[in-house]
Amino acid sequence: MNAPAEHHRNPRNERIGQPVRRKEDLRLITGKGRFSDDVNWPNQAYAVFLRSPHAHARIGAIDTRAALAIPGVLAVLTCKELLADGLKPVPHVPDAANPHEPNLVSPPGFKEMIAPHHVLAVDNVRYVGEAVAIVIANSVNLAKDGAEAVEVDYEVLPSVSATPAAAQPGAPKLWDSPDSNISIDAEVGDKAATEAAFARAKHIAKFETQVNRVTGVPMEPRAAVAQYDTATRRYTLHAGSGGAVRLKQDLAKILDVPANDVRVLMDDIGGNFGTRGMIYPEFGAVTWAARRVGRPVKWTCERSEAFLSDYQARDLFCTAELALDAEGNFLAMRGSNLSNVGSVPSNYGQLKKGVEIMTSLYRVPCAHFRARGVVSNTMLTRPYRSSGRPEVMYIMERLIDIAAFDFGFDRQALRRRNLLQSHELPYTNAFGMVYDSGDYHDAMEKAFALGNWAGFPARRAEAKARGKLRGIGTANYVDTATGVPRERAEITVHDDGRVDVVLGIVSNGQGHETSFAQLINEWFDVPIEKVRLIVGDTDIVQVGGGTHSGRGLRLGSIVMFNASNQIIEKGKRIAARLMECDPSVVRFFRGRFSAQGTDQTRTLTEVAAAAQRLPDLPEDLRGPLTAFSDETIHIPSFPYGCHVVEVEIDPALGTLEIVKYTAIDDVGLAVNPMIVHGQVHGAIAQGVGQALWENVHYDAASGQLLSGSFMDYAMPRADQLPSFTAEFTEIPCTTHPLGIRPGGEGGTTPALGVMINAVVDALSEFGVKHVEMPATPERIWRAIREAKNSPKRPATA
């Protein structure tokens, strides 16, 4: 990475750090956004997917004759056509190696499972909702008529969907694997040292939990329209996702054509949260179908279909133990994580990015965890906002509260004792992850103060007088952001003052058109209105990893920074020509080149115009004034923080109200604090949603999805959430040239743990030690009832 250039040395950014109102809003608030389903192409036909009603079945004969006999039905494509046309499976990369992370490696002799994820089921269906056929017709309704007329012979097979159950010996097997459904079986950490530390521990806190399965639920359902040009033999797909370039590459692999035979377009994207970020089988099927029928084909996912077919997430079964000495110092941690990956192992990000930071921000000298994946008769799970980390932060923060509960420690004191001090940073955790910088105690104490922890006993007493149970909880967190390492920015300054930035990162609502433009505004003094991000057309954008893992602004700013430096260096040489001086005396500040020792200046626009106009510039300076930076950056970033939440429970029904939610998050440098706060709010809501309401519920016996619409999947609504007290700290990230840490995931990361810690605290007078997620009123009510029926000693305060 380049050292900061002089124009960045100004310690007081003026435009970076401002709560600039968003550029993109004007079109979005007036109904002029352009979302996937808003795009229609002339003469388009419509696709509907026929989906499996069974969790596990062998596909026999598929009779499409009746469907094809319906006037207006153009085609019914099944695995037969798919195999005949040589379509390849969705190119998942379950485990992308990163030198800065521990690798998940199974022991010798264990064959890690690789299974094909075809765009239409081949041979067997393995979850309810798996696509079996795509029906193309002149209208959606005709395509539905066609889908209902397709007859599929299913031989129903035994199925398994629940997490520990799928891993049991003897569970119905999904694939031709030698022993079981276990797809990966790795160990991380130092087993011998950990066992030794446990052997000398005074206390061992134990915790077993099933982290519930949820899904991202972007408000915009997926939609796609595709066409095939017979003249150029190119496919074009318009579909919102996390990034155009990856979609193009993956689509080309499915279609088995060179990448440049595929063009992907996208405009406004109505949410991503990870689950919408990658290729979906339907995108491949629709694009293929467009060639088969010789017309553009459009598919719009309906919400109930989305619950069946959108990627799902979390679903981790964990047993964990924390060893402490008599004073409460953490000695070691051990356990086992089992990630339910769905029907096909497609991404171990959740497993890996969780287990590598199991010890969170605490001083835990050694640790050892087993990390396993298991396939089951469910939709695939993949990364969802802060993939893997909310689960393990929840586990660690629960373990600390359980240790306090079981052994009589104070919850705050235990955290204060074990939380890493600033002087210990950079710190290598027990799994080899290197935390760069921060002031963890400062964040925690700020959260305690802002959440008025000290005044809690009085509030609890006041609530009790009203018949309510009040609880307070806290959770520290660290987030590890990596993601696809390569990103590219190409910046062009036009002679009319406009600046174009080509990036492989799309906005899914994060406001890139504003915050990325603020960087250019800071560096070049070009008004935000004149900065254009070009991200959604792979004929222009050639490289880029998309939007996930807190990588958008983090990596985007680095390549933009580097490219802007090159622009300035080129500009200096051109300005020197214009000012007839040596390039070494040219300085650049706030959009203006000046020749030191003279009163001569030239604006960036004048220099850009000169680059276009001057006929005799050296070749590398001849216009337009442009530069690119293409970097591969593996080094992770570690946002952190502390949340405090206070709840009130009505013991009669177990119903809960979130009274106060306080969040302190460190984002290193907030480019646009208004946007960062918005990210934090939304992220908290998603974490709270998982802790209290949301649940992807597959019936254990049948594998049927029982949470298949908004009637049964409980989305957080306005009347269930409080206003948030959210502040951030800005300790610059030392591994990022601008000091930026990601800000999009931090809100979710501690939210599971802090909610359950507060719920359990509210029930402490009954001796309740834990409530599983989602902590529904019935679960809370039952916990109270069971505790009353089997009195244990009351918790220490």
Added chain:
Amino acid sequence: MFDFTYHRPATLANASTQLANAEHKPLAGGMSLIPSLKFRLNRHAALVDLGAIAELRGIRREGDTLVVGATTPHAEVAGSTLVRQALPALSVLAEGIGDPLVRNRGTIGGSIAHADPAADYPSAVLGLNATVVTQQRSIAAEDFFKGVFETALQPGEIITAVRFPCGPLTQRAGYAKYRQPASRFALVGVFVVQTAAGVRVAVTGAAPSVFRFTAAEAALNKRFDPSALEGVTLDANGLNSDIHASAVYRAHAVVEMAKRAVAAALGQGGSN
């Protein structure tokens, strides 16, 4: 959605004629019917939209009866001064149905004809011992609700109004609703009425159909106070059990919500 012919008669007589065909289906606010049609579970040759029939809409008081026209939207019931004076609990109930946008469109007649086991209105109809009026007859509340999505309505029969006893006949009433967190329908809804003839407690959401909670009625007949329900239980057998709540929890919640409905009836700031 399967296609259908659309009719929008201006008179009840024309609507009756059009609905004489068993394959035709009446459409009121459409808040339940249209979503269900989207899932292609039902097929109707024609929908007969009752929205243009003026005589089916509106609220009036006839002595000790509050008459609510079948196509009166929930928002109109919730906002009606007449309702607030005659049966404030009915106004509270209407204000809690669905969401504000649904309440602008959904109707009382549509709600009770649909007979969703988790709908709010059935509890008021049964609790207040209302009469469902059709173009052919009057049906007592006790005889109207038959089961899950099942009523006493015959094919072609159109609800024209619901007649709620009010005035001295219904001394006090209260409604308490426990929302299912996703759908916002009633996980449990309890409508409690104290009448000259005794207390009636009607429960929705908890069972396949709205029902009277007789043990609670007996207790409240002795003393109309939430505390009278201490120790009263409801058998969980036969109650709904789903991913949102078990039958056992529902049975418990019915008693609890009944207490809150009584408190509301007593003006003690019951929960809704």
Added chain:
Amino acid sequence: MPTVSMTVNGKAVSGTVEGRTLLVQFLREHLGLTGTHVGCDTSQCGCCTIHLNGKGVKSCAVLALSCEGANIVTIEGLATADKLHPMQEAFREHHGLQCGFCTPGMIMSAVEMVRAKGHDLDEKTIRKQLEGNICRCTGYHNIVRAVQAGAAAMKGA
């Protein structure tokens, strides 16, 4: 096929539709007014909220033919040629949107809220009245502030 005529955003429009054509389909597919969105199939999410004869409704649960002669306002009809509606302005000022997909419905619902509940809205009322609109991005925090400010600003508008 039957035809339907109505006024949409002040303009008389008509079209040939099927019995099953939903109002939201008529707006999006026949009139090209794609600001009204479809976010679910159970009338829960509120992305399709429009004003029908002055009142907020979910256009995914209304038949186009039921709107014969009706007056419809969509998100595209809220601003005048040169001026945003105060509620739109408030959503921008208070960062009441992120991805923007639920936003048209949120804004139409917020304007309906002012019609039903007045200009002086407290947080509890706003949260309760937003029961029929789901947002996944904002956690509602800034939406609540936007609605409160927009409602107050509408008083003077």
